[in-house]
Structure formats: C-alpha cells, structure tokens
Amino acid sequence: MDRLVTFGCSNTFGHHLEDNPRQDSPSKYAWPNHLADLLKVPVLNNSKIGIDNKEILFRILNYDFDENDAVFVLWSYHDRHCIIKNNTIRHIGPWRKKDKLSKLYYKYIWNEYDSTFENYLYINLAHYHLQEQNIEHIFLSYSQNHIDLSLEWNSVKFLNIFFDDVRTKFPPAKDGLHPGMESHKEFAKIIYDKYYKKNDFYNGSKNGL
Amino acid sequence: MVAKMDYNRLIAFGCSFTYGQYLPDDTFFLKPDAKSKKGLVKSIQKKPSKYAWPNILGEKLNIPVVINESHCGQSNKAILHDILNYKFDKNDIVFILWSNYDRHDVFTAKDHQWNINLYMSNVRSKVYFKYMHNKFNTTLENYFYFNLAHSYLKEKNIKHEFLLYHDRFLADFKWNKIKFLDVFFSRVNAPLPKAYDDLHPGVEAHKQFGNLIYQKYKNSEYYTGDIK
Numbered sequence: 315m316d317r318l319v320t321f322g323c324s325n326t327f328g329h330h331l332e333d334n335p336r337q338d339s340p341s342k343y344a345w346p347n348h349l350a351d352l353l354k355v356p357v358l359n360n361s362k363i364g365i366d367n368k369e370i371l372f373r374i375l376n377y378d379f380d381e382n383d384a385v386f387v388l389w390s391y392h393d394r395h396c397i398i399k400n401n402t403i404r405h406i407g408p409w410r411k412k413d414k415l416s417k418l419y420y421k422y423i424w425n426e427y428d429s430t431f432e433n434y435l436y437i438n439l440a441h442y443h444l445q446e447q448n449i450e451h452i453f454l455s456y457s458q459n460h461i462d463l464s465l466e467w468n469s470v471k472f473l474n475i476f477f478d479d480v481r482t483k484f485p486p487a488k489d490g491l492h493p494g495m496e497s498h499k500e501f502a503k504i505i506y507d508k509y510y511k512k513n514d515f516y517n518g519s520k521n522g523l
Numbered sequence: 524m525v526a527k528m529d530y531n532r533l534i535a536f537g538c539s540f541t542y543g544q545y546l547p548d549d550t551f552f553l554k555p556d557a558k559s560k561k562g563l564v565k566s567i568q569k570k571p572s573k574y575a576w577p578n579i580l581g582e583k584l585n586i587p588v589v590i591n592e593s594h595c596g597q598s599n600k601a602i603l604h605d606i607l608n609y610k611f612d613k614n615d616i617v618f619i620l621w622s623n624y625d626r627h628d629v630f631t632a633k634d635h636q637w638n639i640n641l642y643m644s645n646v647r648s649k650v651y652f653k654y655m656h657n658k659f660n661t662t663l664e665n666y667f668y669f670n671l672a673h674s675y676l677k678e679k680n681i682k683h684e685f686l687l688y689h690d691r692f693l694a695d696f697k698w699n700k701i702k703f704l705d706v707f708f709s710r711v712n713a714p715l716p717k718a719y720d721d722l723h724p725g726v727e728a729h730k731q732f733g734n735l736i737y738q739k740y741k742n743s744e745y746y747t748g749d750i751k
Binding site: 371375376397398399400414415418419422423425427428431435436438439442443446466467469 | 674
C-alpha cells in the first residue's frame with residue numbers, strides 16, 4: 315500500500331475537533347490520520363461535512379486511484395440524500411428543518427425501505443467499481459442500524475466495528491454530538507486491529523466492543 | 524460472432540416497450556370501431572404480448588423458454604430492483620430494454636412502489652419533477668442503475684445485453700462500464716405503424732426490433748457513435 319484514501323462525511327472529516335475551527339480541511343485528529351500513522355503511509359482524506367452516500371459514491375466514481383491505494387469508506391447516514399446538477403449539489407438532510415427541498419423530500423418521497431435499497435445500491439456500486447479496478451477497499455458503517463443482512467443481492471461486507479459504538483465511550487467533540495478526539499484515535503486502532511490482524515467482518519454479531 | 528447458443532432461458536426486463544402494450548393481444552376495444560383511436564382502447568395487462576420483441580428474439584436464438592419480466596410504466600430503478608431480486612439460472616441470457624428517464628419509483632416494500640411520472644397529476648409526481656428532477660441527476664442515477672445491474676449480473680456469470688429505446692439517453696461518464704447494443708427501438712419504430720393506442724410500437728416494429736437485436740448480438744455490434 316502506498317496511500318490511504320478515505321471517503322465519508324463529518325465523522326471522517328473530524329467535524330468540531332480542536333484543530334480546525336473554520337472547518338476548511340479535514341482534521342489531523344480524525345481517524346484517517348491515526349490509521350495512516352499506524353500503517354505508516356500518507357493519507358488523502360476526501361471526506362466532506364454533511365454529505366450523503368450518493369455523493370460519497372459520486373466522489374469515488376470520479377476519483378483517480380493509484381493501483382496501490384487502500385480505500386477506506388465510512389458510509390454516512392441512510393436518511394440523507396442529495397440532488398446533483400453538474401457542479402452544484404443540493405443536500406437533503408433531516409436536520410435541515412427550514413429547507414423547503416428537505417421538507418418536501420421527507421414528506422413525499424423518503425421511506426425506510428426505499429432508503430435502504432438506494433443506500434445499498436450506492437454502496438454496492440462503489441464496491442464493484444473498486445473491485446473491478448483491483449483497488450483494495452474496506453467499508454465501514456457508522457451504525458449497526460444501517461446494516462441489513464436480509465438483502466440477498468448485497469455483495470458488501472462491513473468491518474465489524476461501528477463508530478457510533480466507540481463515540482459513546484469517550485467525550486464528544488466541541489458540539490457535544492460528533493465523536494471527540496479520543497473516539498477518533500480509538501476507532502482507528504480498532505479498524506487496524508479488525509482488518510489487518512483479525513479480518514473481522516460483521517455477520518450479525520459484534521465482537522469486541 | 525457468437526458461436527453457440529446454448530442458453531435454456533431468455534429473460535427480458537423492461538417497460539411497456541418490452542411488454543408489448545397495446546399490441547393485438549393486449550388491447551380491449553371500448554367500441555367495436557375504435558381501432559387506432561387514442562382513448563378508445565384499453566390495455567389489458569394480464570400477460571406480456573406474444574408479439575413483443577422478446578418472443579421474436581427467443582425464436583431467432585432458438586431458446587426454448589422466453590420469460591418476459593417487463594411491466595408497463597416501469598422506471599429503470601424498478602427494473603434494477605426486479606433484476607436484483609430475480610432468481611437466475613446459470614444458463615439464462617438476459618436482455619434489458621431500459622426505460623425512459625421521465626419516471627421514477629419509490630419502493631415502500633419489496634412488492635410495492637409509488638409510481639412517479641412526469642405525466643401523472645398526483646402530488647408526489649408533481650413535487651418530484653418540480654423540485655428533485657434535473658437532467659444531469661436523472662441521467663446519473665440511471666447510469667448508477669445500469670452499472671449496478673451490469674456488475675451484479677457479471678459477478679453471477681449471467682450473460683446479459685443492454686438496450687436503450689432512444690440514443691438521447693446515452694451519456695458519457697468516465698466510470699461507465701456499459702456498452703449498449705447498436706440498435707435503438709425509437710429508430711425502428713419511427714416509420715412503422717403504431718400499436719392500437721397510436722403511441723407504442725406496433726407488431727411490425729417489435730418484429731423488426733427483435734430481428735435487429737439478434738443480428739447485433741450475433742455480430743457483437745455495440746454503439747460507439749456520438750453521445751449527445
């Protein structure tokens with residue numbers, strides 16, 4: 315492996331961590347940096363605050379990978395969405411209470427079955443895209459609640475660690491919601507252990523945490 | 524050239540253009556003299572038409588079983604959903620005529636969906652097309668569906684060929700892995716008599732389209748021309 319390349323939302327960006335009050339670049343305290351230190355390789359953190367899994371897929375599909383990259387993706391929350399129009403992206407999220415587009419989306423379009431289908435569609439397409447380029451890739455889910463083991467067509471395995479479980483064991487970031495610095499460091503250590511030492515993927519039962 | 528046809532089943536997916544909507548065995552005449560008058564005929568939709576292109580193609584390929592899994596009004600998201608949930612056999616060959624971009628589906632369960640269509644007057648369709656639809660986003664999402672279907676079938680070692688109704692649905696994404704057979708149903712359909720609703724392709728169009736798919740498939744001819 316020559317480079318660690320990561321994708322995700324604020325939980326990969328390191329939102330509200332100590333070093334970056336303007337939030338204009340990913341935090342050096344976010345889990346990708348800690349994982350890169352353990353792996354002794356440079357890191358390219360391509361995460362973005364507030365994005366959904368459709369935009370994460372869009373970024374992966376348009377990224378120029380090198381053959382010796384290792385790609386780690388911490389997939390985001392399933393209740394988000396976005397509308398892409400050439401170079402602009404309209405984000406849809408449940409926290410955007412005053413945004414007309416978000417309000418209409420949750421009133422008329424969103425439901426759990428469809429959301430699960432679409433998110434697994436994005437995640438599986440990313441998997442096939444990377445697999446067909448022979449790019450090593452490891453997928454992470456923020457929460458166990460996002461996992462649906464009943465989908466027979468799903469080809470994706472997630473590493474057996476959920477950031478939401480780590481987050482609750484340590485103090486939060488400055489906003490009181492996002493994972494704090496210790497959570498990010500611990501999450502990276504567990505990723506390293508679960509993937510590089512134990513090859514431990516989630517099959518319905520958690521090990522460790 | 525395809526040397527040998529040893530498939531047991533031809534499975535076709537698509538919308539009304541694959542179903543054969545308003546062909547003679549899918550049409551109920553509301554008035555005895557109503558032939559070819561729009562609004563005076565009704566689509567029966569009990570089973571796909573025997574005149575539809577999958578049957579023509581199955582005969583040409585000498586495949587004993589043709590299963591037409593198309594549904595009228597279906598979006599490409601729904602076609603993908605059907606493919607992902609279908610039980611394929613190893614000797615199946617799959618032909619998919621992908622649908623138009625003016626429709627969408629929202630699934631509420633494995634067997635239930637809300638139809639969203641540019642020409643429907645329900646609130647959900649109005650909201651979707653006013654606030655959530657643009658050409659780039661729709662094309663992008665449809666190419667997600669095409670590419671996932673392709674990778675999924677490829678991983679299962681199921682032979683598959685993709686078709687488009689119109690070349691205006693083509694797009695040039697650098698990550699796209701799909702090749703479409705070099706035949707577009709709209710071009711075949713344009714000069715020929717229509718079905719009984721005066722809109723859908725008629726019997727002769729289906730016949731010619733089935734024959735052309737066979738030729739293009741046999742010669743491995745894929746579209747390599749301009750993308751609009």
